[in-house]
Amino acid sequence: MMRAGTITASVAGVLASMAATHAPAAARWGGLIDAILVAAAVYFLIDFVLLTRIPRDLPSDHPVEGARGILARIAGSAGLVDLAAMLALPLPLLAGLPPETAHLFGMVWLLKLVRYASGLALLGRVIRNGAEALLSVLLCFVIILVAAATAAFLAEGAAQPEQFGSIPLAIWWAIVTLTTTGYGDAVPVTLPGRALAGVVMICGIGVFALWAGIIASGFTDELRRRDFLRNWELVAKVPFFHDLGAEVIAEVARLLRRRDVSKGQAIVRRGQPGEAMFFIVVGTVEVQIEPRPLSLGEGHFFGEMALITDAPRNATVVAATPCLLLELDVADFRRLSGERPELMTAIAAEAKRRLGASKA
Numbered sequence: 001m002m003r004a005g006t007i008t009a010s011v012a013g014v015l016a017s018m019a020a021t022h023a024p025a026a027a028r029w030g031g032l033i034d035a036i037l038v039a040a041a042v043y044f045l046i047d048f049v050l051l052t053r054i055p056r057d058l059p060s061d062h063p064v065e066g067a068r069g070i071l072a073r074i075a076g077s078a079g080l081v082d083l084a085a086m087l088a089l090p091l092p093l094l095a096g097l098p099p100e101t102a103h104l105f106g107m108v109w110l111l112k113l114v115r116y117a118s119g120l121a122l123l124g125r126v127i128r129n130g131a132e133a134l135l136s137v138l139l140c141f142v143i144i145l146v147a148a149a150t151a152a153f154l155a156e157g158a159a160q161p162e163q164f165g166s167i168p169l170a171i172w173w174a175i176v177t178l179t180t181t182g183y184g185d186a187v188p189v190t191l192p193g194r195a196l197a198g199v200v201m202i203c204g205i206g207v208f209a210l211w212a213g214i215i216a217s218g219f220t221d222e223l224r225r226r227d228f229l230r231n232w233e234l235v236a237k238v239p240f241f242h243d244l245g246a247e248v249i250a251e252v253a254r255l256l257r258r259r260d261v262s263k264g265q266a267i268v269r270r271g272q273p274g275e276a277m278f279f280i281v282v283g284t285v286e287v288q289i290e291p292r293p294l295s296l297g298e299g300h301f302f303g304e305m306a307l308i309t310d311a312p313r314n315a316t317v318v319a320a321t322p323c324l325l326l327e328l329d330v331a332d333f334r335r336l337s338g339e340r341p342e343l344m345t346a347i348a349a350e351a352k353r354r355l356g357a358s359k360a
């Protein structure tokens with residue numbers, strides 16, 4: 001509720017601040033724009049007051065603790081943004097700024113959206129982890145930039161002194177070319193200058209490809225690490241893995257994929273080839289065998305027989321409740337069989353017992 005209110009107030013407030021700078025819009029919808037700005041300012045005032053209220057569970061004889069708590073909350077990064085959002089409009093107006101200028105401070109409300117972009121924390125970690133590599137590429141960028149500006153000054157300086165008459169002047173051309181923006185306001189006219197421009201453009205693509213590559217691989221690493229930690233917790237919950245020791249659990253956690261299944265969904269179907277086996281972390285599945293279906297609950301596994309025997313699935317398995325499963329695909333199953341025979345022996349023994357039970 002609060003989240004929807006904050007997003008609406010921020011977006012509406014920022015749009016109104018933008019519209020206020022556009023004279024025709026301000027002339028036509030001035031009243032509406034002002035109303036939105038005032039409503040957003042009131043909303044952020046209430047939001048801030050809610051942040052500073054004393055928690056209900058605090059003992060009444062602890063006023064100092066309460067005040068300290070409030071200060072700590074305001075001094076936190078989210079609290080400072082709330083404070084800035086609350087003051088964004090009233091403060092410039094009280095300071096005597098004309099309304100047209102005061103409206104611009106509404107842009108601060110954009111910051112309120114940051115806390116809802118959960119991916120930003122991930123991006124922050126990726127940039128921190130890849131800082132060294134990213135800084136090296138940035139250094140390459142600066143070296144190429146200065147070298148390109150120097151070469152352009154030498155090649156074009158005499159022909160176009162206004163644009164290339166000094167290295168600082170030529171840097172503008174180098175930035176526009178290296179970033180492949182190409183405004184076209186400074187264009188080399190000599191043969192060496194054009195050859196240089198071609199080289200600089202290609203270097204620019206290379207530098208940005210490197211940046212993108214470092215960030216993309218950082219994202220993949222970070223997501224893999226997050227999945228690994230989540231899987232570790234889940235694997236540790238499955239009793240079957242309890243006796244295996246941390247090393248095997250870590251190995252298995254790397255290979256398993258989490259899968260959420262809704263009630264009634266068929267997870268494997270009789271007669272189909274086996275592509276994966278599953279461990280049940282939460283929920284119950286029903287193995288549809290004759291004469292009556294069999295329930296498997298938390299800690300059990302299924303779908304192993306087709307992988308061991310290379311035969312099609314011998315039963316359909318349906319989720320009897322919403323389930324959280326860990327999926328081990330066939331290629332990883334085979335790899336694990338080689339590397340961790342103890343794990344596979346346990347799975348094979350259970351499969352044999354089940355086959356015996358079905359025949360009996």
Ligand code: CMP
Pocket residue numbers: 268274287289294301302303304305306307312313314315316317354355357358
């Ligand atoms: P699979 O044949 O790969 O796919 C269907 C799964 O149902 C099977 O592996 C077993 O995991 C499970 N299953 C089949 N028969 C039994 C049984 N009698 N007892 C427990 N599980 C079974």
